[in-house]
Amino acid sequence: MLGKSAIRSVFIGVVLVLFVSFAFVYVMGRIAVDSSRRLAYQRAVLLDFNRFLSSVKDAETGQRGYLLTGDERYLEPYRQAKAVVRQESAALLRLAAEGALARDQVARLNSLSEEKFVELERTIDLRRSGGLDQALELVKGGSGKALMDRIRAEVDRMALSETRELEDAAATADSTSTLRTAATALTFLFNLLFLSWAYRRLSRETKSREEALLETSRQKELISTTLSSIGDGVIVTDAGGRITFLNAEAERLTGWNHSEAAGRPLPEVFRIVNEQTRRALENPVDKILRQGNVVGLENHTVLISRTGSEAPIDDSVAPIRQPGAALFGVVLVFRDVTRQRHAEEARARLAAIVESSGDAIVTVDMDGIVQTWNEGARTLFGYEPAEIIGHPASVLFPLGQAAEVAANLERLREGSPSEQRQGMLRSKTGQRVPVLSTLSPLRNVEGRLTGASVILRDITPIVAAQETLARGHHELERLVDERTTSLREMIDELQHVSYAISHDMRAPLRAMGTFAQMLFEDAQAGGLSAEMIDYCRRIVIGAGRLDALINDALNYTQAVLQHLPLEPVNLSTLLRGLLDTYPNFHPDKADIRVEGDLAVVLGNESLLTQCFSNLLGNAVKFVAPGVRPIVRVRSEAKDGSARIWVEDNGIGIPRNSQSRLFGMFQKLDTTYEGRGVGLAIVRKVVERMGGKVGVESEPGKGSRFWVDLPLATVAA
Amino acid sequence: MIRPVLAAEDEESDAVILARVFLRAQVPNPLIVVRDGQDAIDYLGGVGAYADRSAHPLPALLLLDLKMPRVSGFEVLTWLSSRPELKELPAVVLSSSTHQSDIDRALQLGARGYHIKPQALDRFVELAKGLRSRWLQPR
Numbered sequence: 001m002l003g004k005s006a007i008r009s010v011f012i013g014v015v016l017v018l019f020v021s022f023a024f025v026y027v028m029g030r031i032a033v034d035s036s037r038r039l040a041y042q043r044a045v046l047l048d049f050n051r052f053l054s055s056v057k058d059a060e061t062g063q064r065g066y067l068l069t070g071d072e073r074y075l076e077p078y079r080q081a082k083a084v085v086r087q088e089s090a091a092l093l094r095l096a097a098e099g100a101l102a103r104d105q106v107a108r109l110n111s112l113s114e115e116k117f118v119e120l121e122r123t124i125d126l127r128r129s130g131g132l133d134q135a136l137e138l139v140k141g142g143s144g145k146a147l148m149d150r151i152r153a154e155v156d157r158m159a160l161s162e163t164r165e166l167e168d169a170a171a172t173a174d175s176t177s178t179l180r181t182a183a184t185a186l187t188f189l190f191n192l193l194f195l196s197w198a199y200r201r202l203s204r205e206t207k208s209r210e211e212a213l214l215e216t217s218r219q220k221e222l223i224s225t226t227l228s229s230i231g232d233g234v235i236v237t238d239a240g241g242r243i244t245f246l247n248a249e250a251e252r253l254t255g256w257n258h259s260e261a262a263g264r265p266l267p268e269v270f271r272i273v274n275e276q277t278r279r280a281l282e283n284p285v286d287k288i289l290r291q292g293n294v295v296g297l298e299n300h301t302v303l304i305s306r307t308g309s310e311a312p313i314d315d316s317v318a319p320i321r322q323p324g325a326a327l328f329g330v331v332l333v334f335r336d337v338t339r340q341r342h343a344e345e346a347r348a349r350l351a352a353i354v355e356s357s358g359d360a361i362v363t364v365d366m367d368g369i370v371q372t373w374n375e376g377a378r379t380l381f382g383y384e385p386a387e388i389i390g391h392p393a394s395v396l397f398p399l400g401q402a403a404e405v406a407a408n409l410e411r412l413r414e415g416s417p418s419e420q421r422q423g424m425l426r427s428k429t430g431q432r433v434p435v436l437s438t439l440s441p442l443r444n445v446e447g448r449l450t451g452a453s454v455i456l457r458d459i460t461p462i463v464a465a466q467e468t469l470a471r472g473h474h475e476l477e478r479l480v481d482e483r484t485t486s487l488r489e490m491i492d493e494l495q496h497v498s499y500a501i502s503h504d505m506r507a508p509l510r511a512m513g514t515f516a517q518m519l520f521e522d523a524q525a526g527g528l529s530a531e532m533i534d535y536c537r538r539i540v541i542g543a544g545r546l547d548a549l550i551n552d553a554l555n556y557t558q559a560v561l562q563h564l565p566l567e568p569v570n571l572s573t574l575l576r577g578l579l580d581t582y583p584n585f586h587p588d589k590a591d592i593r594v595e596g597d598l599a600v601v602l603g604n605e606s607l608l609t610q611c612f613s614n615l616l617g618n619a620v621k622f623v624a625p626g627v628r629p630i631v632r633v634r635s636e637a638k639d640g641s642a643r644i645w646v647e648d649n650g651i652g653i654p655r656n657s658q659s660r661l662f663g664m665f666q667k668l669d670t671t672y673e674g675r676g677v678g679l680a681i682v683r684k685v686v687e688r689m690g691g692k693v694g695v696e697s698e699p700g701k702g703s704r705f706w707v708d709l710p711l712a713t714v715a716a
Numbered sequence: 717m718i719r720p721v722l723a724a725e726d727e728e729s730d731a732v733i734l735a736r737v738f739l740r741a742q743v744p745n746p747l748i749v750v751r752d753g754q755d756a757i758d759y760l761g762g763v764g765a766y767a768d769r770s771a772h773p774l775p776a777l778l779l780l781d782l783k784m785p786r787v788s789g790f791e792v793l794t795w796l797s798s799r800p801e802l803k804e805l806p807a808v809v810l811s812s813s814t815h816q817s818d819i820d821r822a823l824q825l826g827a828r829g830y831h832i833k834p835q836a837l838d839r840f841v842e843l844a845k846g847l848r849s850r851w852l853q854p855r
Contacts (some may be wrong), residue, residue, distance in 0.1 A: 504783075506833075507833075510835050511733065515733075
């Protein structure tokens with residue numbers, strides 16, 4: 001594409017060429033005209049020569065006629081020719097004066113013709129005066145003929161030179177006209193070429209201008225659409241700072257809509273202050289006008305919208321100018337950085353957490369190369385970030401375990417869930433560092449695995465504590481073992497004691513009782529006073545009571561010390577057995593009713609027998625004199641346990657005594673035979689089976705004992 | 717002649733009581749009491765002082781206390797089970813121990829019965845009558 005100046009040069013060139021060719025043609029024309037004029041002139045000159053020569057001849061011819069005939073008539077053409085020659089001579093002289101003919105030639109010719117006419121006059125005169133013979137004598141002398149030949153030669157010489165000049169002029173006229181034609185043709189051709197170039201050039205220009213126009217409108221459309229839809233706020237002002245355009249985001253941020261804002265000065269719509277100082281900031285348009293180039297706002301700029309809400313923004317302002325022209329507007333692009341600010345804050349917070357964390361937080365890429373290294377890592381392992389970032393993380397592993405890194409990454413790749421592991425790592429100085437590590441995958445935005453973050457907690461104190469704990473545990477176990485052994489020994493001892501009681505202590509008692517009995521029986525046969533016999537009886541009774549006491553104590557220690565497994569026990573069956581076995585529970589002594597099926601509980605048959613035989617025994621024992629005992633046994637289920645009620649119509653128990661009821665050797669009523677051991681045994685065995693026992697009672701209104709025991713079905 | 721009842725009993729009182737009870741229960745067999753298990757074994761084996769079988773005939777019933785000096789009742793039972801010639805001799809335990817473990821062990825070792833020594837005289841007499849009818853009635 002040619003520039004405008006080039007096009008101008010082309011035009012100037014073409015004009016110059018046209019001028020030159022015109023001048024050339026003009027000059028050629030002039031030369032041609034000159035030549036043809038000269039040609040005509042030469043022709044006229046040649047004609048003059050011919051007329052001159054032929055007139056001389058005519059004059060000679062008239063002279064000859066007269067000489068021969070003597071007729072005066074023949075002198076007429078002679079005279080005429082003589083006049084013509086005189087005319088022609090004058091003409092030739094004129095031409096010579098004009099410089100067209102050589103002056104000496106003309107003079108020679110004229111003198112020759114004068115001589116001729118003189119000769120002719122003499123001959124004529126001789127004929128008239130002398131006759132024919134004299135005249136002829138003169139002619140025969142040949143001077144006339146010689147003159148004539150000289151004239152003819154002179155004319156021929158002059159004609160020859162004139163003819164040569166004529167040919168010259170003709171040649172000149174010929175060549176100039178050829179040149180002119182050629183120049184004209186060339187100029188025409190040149191013009192034609194120029195015209196066709198100019199046409200092509202013009203049509204191309206028109207086409208591109210149309211396309212440019214179309215493109216411009218398309219771009220305008222595109223820019224308008226783009227500006228409306230981009231996330232940045234865009235405000236355009238004219239050179240005076242009045243708003244001409246406001247896009248959707250700018251509308252949102254300023255709270256002004258386009259039609260309201262149009263034409264207003266920028267500061268009215270775009271109110272900005274410094275976030276910290278609250279100082280109003282310079283109108284960016286003024287700044288542009290002052291500086292003339294793109295400017296940015298200072299940091300911490302806050303845009304206050306029409307409604308008073310604020311948004312932190314960052315922005316740039318650019319002047320709008322046409323190339324080389326003065327500024328005719330300003331475009332202001334700004335962005336709500338609230339979210340960016342939040343993201344930055346969050347990132348900063350996270351970074352601070354990572355940096356200030358007491359744990360070592362390290363990231364590695366999938367090749368196991370360390371990417372980040374926080375302060376905790378520096379403290380724990382002793383490597384400066386610059387020393388280890390970019391190096392394989394395997395240096396942190398004890399020698400021979402470098403493959404651990406790859407193995408861990410492989411697990412991540414396989415998608416194993418991250419888990420905490422305990423391990424041993426190595427510090428820069430080669431010290432072993434026990435750590436608890438959590439390995440988590442790092443993924444990029446597409447979710448592709450790019451590496452791993454590793455949180456490493458120094459568990460040296462924990463390990464130490466664990467060791468201490470383990471030692472303590474060990475010590476404790478040893479102590480427990482020791483104590484258990486001594487306790488077991490003590491229990492064995494106790495069992496031995498109880499065995500001794502049952503065997504050794506009862507033996508002398510048996511001796512006392514039996515011998516007193518024997519004495520008593522023998523005394524009845526005579527020999528002892530009634531008083532002595534009574535003493536014997538008392539010894540027998542005392543021994544019996546002591547024996548019973550020892551028996552109870554034995555039962556109690558057995559209830560406490562015996563190891564008894566727990567198993568499902570059907571209480572209905574157990575109770576039926578009890579009622580059959582004990583004579584006191586037979587229908588002739590008491591009315592004992594078991595209501596419905598009792599629960600199947602988790603317990604021990606022997607303990608349960610002790611429990612219910614005691615409860616039933618009490619129930620039938622503690623009744624007012626003469627009252628037939630009525631006992632009701634029933635069970636109810638209650639949250640996985642069974643409550644068994646034993647209700648009697650006995651004398652009842654005062655409220656203030658109920659708390660003492662289940663104590664050892666607690667006797668509430670001395671009128672009844674008993675040693676205050678039964679309920680203590682009941683409580684002990686029930687507790688040993690994981691149950692509870694209690695009573696609801698009032699004096700005179702009977703007692704309701706309850707026993708809670710776990711249900712067998714629940715345990716099973 | 718009626719074969720005796722051999723009782724191994726270290727408690728002298730119990731021995732006296734036993735004699736009286738046998739009398740009251742009208743047990744016809746004479747009662748021979750040895751002081752411990754070792755003596756019982758010696759007697760049954762005809763060893764030492766008991767070598768003379770005519771003076772110390774084999775008993776029709778052996779009553780064993782369990783807890784005795786030197787050799788216990790259990791050991792006597794064990795020894796007895798190793799003597800086929802004494803297979804016919806019924807050994808019955810008469811002890812103050814109420815422990816089920818003692819009862820189980822004695823029966824396991826070959827005791828034909830286990831009786832807890834009654835504290836009251838008349839109950840003791842009842843027991844003796846039971847022994848007489850069970851083990852000592854002439855065939």
